[in-house]
Amino acid sequence: MAAPLRALQAVSEAFASAGEGRASARAAWQASAHEASRHPSGRRVVATPPATDEQQLIERAQAGDQPAFEELVRRHADRLYAVVLRYVADVEEAEEVTQEAFLRAWRAISDFEGRSQFFTWLYRIGINEAKRRAERRPAPTTVSSLEDEPLEDAPDWSEAPALRAEQGELRRELERAVRALPVDYRIPLILRDIEGLSTEEAAEVMGLGEVAFKSRLHRARLAVRRAMDEYFIEANR
């Protein structure tokens, strides 16, 4: 079996394997990809699928081959959905936005010139669609926050075992802190830190220069960090 096919099969098997979840799929995806970037944790994060294989699918889709486009959907739908889900109100809306984004991408596939990665083009369509819907909605009742100054009386929780042991509660707290960020700051953090795109890729999705992107990402990270300060102060009382 050709290497790209073997890699694709590994990804499919990992997705199909009940109970192993997305971590396994991601691991298989990482093993299959040829380009990786380094995340601050030291882990290698892959955001780029095998180019030649994907390029062929794109070219076939551009020639009107819908099954080829459907293969692109299988590769990217869940990742796009995960991004959109942290942007919009609920799972149903996230699913609608994801479907609409792929419909738009299918209709516009001939406009894709390959100057960027396919998924950055796709994410951009998805995020624009989510923005469009958000503008039609009434203003959110939750208040966005970008408080990022460290709290003087916060403990150093960087080694706190609770970060792992009480994962459920901390996950919720992190999710809450991410959701509380203003959208223009939330999306950079989702793309870079949660989805593992490189700075360059994530800036491109946002349509921002790298300097502006880094500045938003940094403030978003500091704001989430500060929210965790608050959480640990409360937990220590």
Add this chain to the structure above:
Amino acid sequence: MISRLLKRRRFMREHDWTHAHLSEYLDEQLDPDEHRRLEEHVSMCPQCRRVLATLRRTVESLMGLGEQPQPSIADGVIQRLRSEP
């Protein structure tokens, strides 16, 4: 007295600069001089040390959010595509 004030001013300048560049440090995007500059300040400043350590932990924890298993929605998208004229 003046030298103490100057020293304090220099410290605060480095403090602000460090605070603004912590993410780039974690992402290994600083050049070697900047990298050294940041580490030098962090070694002298307990607050920056704590913020750096907890920011690193924050970023690591955020990465974990991306690994939550979710039901695949690809089939729904494909169904919608096929139903479009």
